[in-house]
Amino acid sequence: MKKNTFKQVGVLGVVALASATACAQGSAEQSSSVQLYGIVDLAYRRTTNEGPATNPGESLSQMVGGGMSQSRWGINVTEDLGGGLKALVNMENRFTANNGANTSPAFQQSWLGLQGGFGRVTFGRQYNILFDLVTSTYASYPYSPYMEIYKPEIGFALGARQNEMIKYMAEVGPVRGALQYSFDANSPTGGKTVGGYLRYAADGLAAGMGYQNYEFASGKKVKAWTLGGSYRTGPWYINLGYGENKVDQLTSPVDFAVLSAMWQGTINGGFGGPAFLAANKRTIYKLGVGYQVTPQLNVAAHYFHAKQTGPVAMADAKANFFTMAADYAFSKRTDAYLEVDHTKLKGAVSLSSAAAVSATNPTGANGAKSRTGFTIGIRHRF
Template sequence: MKNLDAKRLFALGVVALVSGSAFAQASASSVQLYGIVDVAYRRTNNEGPAGNTAQSLNQLVGGGMSQSRWGLNVSEDLGGGNKALANVENRFGADTGAPNSGATGPYFQQSWVGLQGGYGRVTLGRQYNVLFDLVTSTYASYPYSPYMDVYKPEIGFALGARADNMIKYMAEIGPVRGALQYSFDEKSPTGGKTVGAYLRYAADGLAAGAGYESYKFASGKEVEAWTLGGSYRMGNWYFNAGYGENKVDALTSPTDLAVLGAMWQGTINGGFGGPAFLLANKRTIYKVGAGYQITPQLNLGVHYFHAKQSGASAAADATANFFTMAADYAFSKRTDAYVEVDNTRLKGNVSLSSSAAGGTVNGAKSRTGFTIGLRHRF
């Protein structure tokens, strides 16, 4: 009797396993865990306080080329060419394990759900904005990265790169792709209503596009941003060029100014600081760069950025020149090592910030950085 019961239980177990497997195959669902762990040594000069700027800073950073992260991609086949999609992604500093490389911002930098089919793709939640999508997919500085996380002047013009409470629609017809975004402010004290769109073309090694986005502050005033550019692959060569612009209404609210400051950020995202930083009502940036794949494992890249800001008074006028070059060596498809050198030079009533003075500006007009790191993707 006991043997008979055991056989029945075994048979039921087999049926359950087979049924579960068949159901999984019929629904064609997948859950993918992915991530990047990136740690680098970085040295920068002119990091001392005002009056004694000639000090260097040596640090281990938890994201040199890429910010460390982990995430889940979910996909379910709904039949008829339709899919349900979802994504959550957390970012952290691999040097300390702290979230978001500084314990700021939301736990999930991305958290969205969506549907995809012959009509395109609709996603809802916190996600990348159209400016970031366009630049990183069309004329990224380093197509295998797509930029250096410790030194990324171009991202300081992307209005924060992500937005909360966003609805985004994307459609692709042959080599042409377009997207629209809208996000709700939900009466937030920091604002947050956005409207944006981009259009791009990519075929035969050539990619080009343009995008626009506006952000409305809590006061009702706005910052408008647009960008255009392109890239071209020719054999082992990769060339890219782009332009970006931000125009801002005259802001007086400290809350609005804090939001704008967070968008423009600091030295890694534009290099501006000092009395003129938030006096500007217009900022522009030009970028040009090239890359060369010496071997299947070794890539070289060099990039130049010129940024300028202006305002209602001459005190806001300033310029910045950024230069960066990097070599990346791939040990495998997942693991690579890199070396990068960068230089920043400012002119006008602006200066660089000082780590030795708690991140406040120190009067320095130039800075050179050196980064060497190891990255693993899974």
């Protein structure tokens, strides 16, 4: 996305403060920069089978504050330390543009680091290596890594971000590698992670493989890995991938709650019902194709097949996801999009709905086995 410097948005007090601080440092930091960037995305979405368990067939119409992309604003800071060494800072706030509410935590990224001939090392809350690999190597869309409102592939990325992380990345020619480690700080929900990936990208071809685990407070783990690639030639973009989550046998309610937060949600596949947390293994295959019809118009279609299994027969379930999208760029910053999706489940799982959430049904499973969604929206990037 195109990012404009803070001079263009001096009306924001926080950026003005950053500007004043930078100017006070004198000419020694003339090669440093502070940049503000962001996305505002609003869409209308209608979905079927969104009712409570007593009447799951009800449809839902709503305005969503992030159809193709989650709305956000952020600050990037780069300081030239000399000798090829740079200091880096990123703070990124996420919000829902339809009501102005912040996500939790409000800053989905908050990290600093150093970059030089050795590569780049960053510290803080940031994307994990599973998310990095998929979105940089075999993203669903070349102009947006995934559809924010319908992203079953991201449900396998162990939450996509991690607190208290150290991440190291280095590139040699077309090969890039990265490693991550995060602390749990004796958190009651755990949080210690270890992972890494290796990718290759050249001449329109990109491919990579990554592995990461997450350690719960009990010491048990969920282990994930992914493999995939993409190819661009002329107006065509083709991508395919595989992902897997495998979980130790959990008994702690706290551990189950953490796993549920990683896996559940209609945008991540919609699994719910008796089989939801009985599973200890999930897999997903993805295949997509995109075509640039004109310099302004892109179209794409994607198919995902997911499967879960467990120590009891009830845990076995399957899901098929299909989505088609068209995106039209009015300019380099503003585009409009139209998306249609369909979900079909099989087994003891069912779709989740906000109308079905209760103390006895925290996942919101409403018994529905299929859902069709329609989304139309507009996005502005700055």
